[in-house]
Amino acid sequence: MGYNRHEHRHNVPAARELRARETSVEDVLWEELRGRRLDGMKFSRQHPIGAFVVDFCCTECRLAIELDGGIHAEQREHDAEREAILASSGYRVIRFPNQLIRDSLPEVLAAISFAVREAPLWHPPVPGRHSGM
Numbered sequence: 001m002g003y004n005r006h007e008h009r010h011n012v013p014a015a016r017e018l019r020a021r022e023t024s025v026e027d028v029l030w031e032e033l034r035g036r037r038l039d040g041m042k043f044s045r046q047h048p049i050g051a052f053v054v055d056f057c058c059t060e061c062r063l064a065i066e067l068d069g070g071i072h073a074e075q076r077e078h079d080a081e082r083e084a085i086l087a088s089s090g091y092r093v094i095r096f097p098n099q100l101i102r103d104s105l106p107e108v109l110a111a112i113s114f115a116v117r118e119a120p121l122w123h124p125p126v127p128g129r130h131s132g133m
Helices: 009-020 024-036 070-074 076-088 098-103 105-118
Strands: 044-049 052-058 063-068 092-097
Touching: 024 044, 024 052, 024 063, 024 098, 024 105, 052 076, 063 076, 063 098, 063 105, 076 092, 092 098, 092 105, 098 105
Parallel strands: 063 092
Antiparallel strands: 044 052, 052 063
């Protein structure tokens, strides 16, 4: 199951609603990621990918960032399934507990920066071009 940029359209209203109800922790991280402030990479918040909406996403390097509040301790299996589906669409997922954002933001930013540097930049396929040799 590959990623189709149009298959997320039904999630756009949900993403807008989530952006409007952003948590204080999401707001703190967003201030550091917005406007290409981290390594010049473009991040979006509450970004639809397939059937899901991820907290933050850099589509250039196919990186999804999820922030975990208290409820995530009870839904580890669900989160693992979600990560596997996102991985099958070409995305890597990194997770941070909310408390880590509050207590160690510089370390979180360093981890995100490392993940960005380690990721190959993704370029969408150009229609009519074949990649086989």
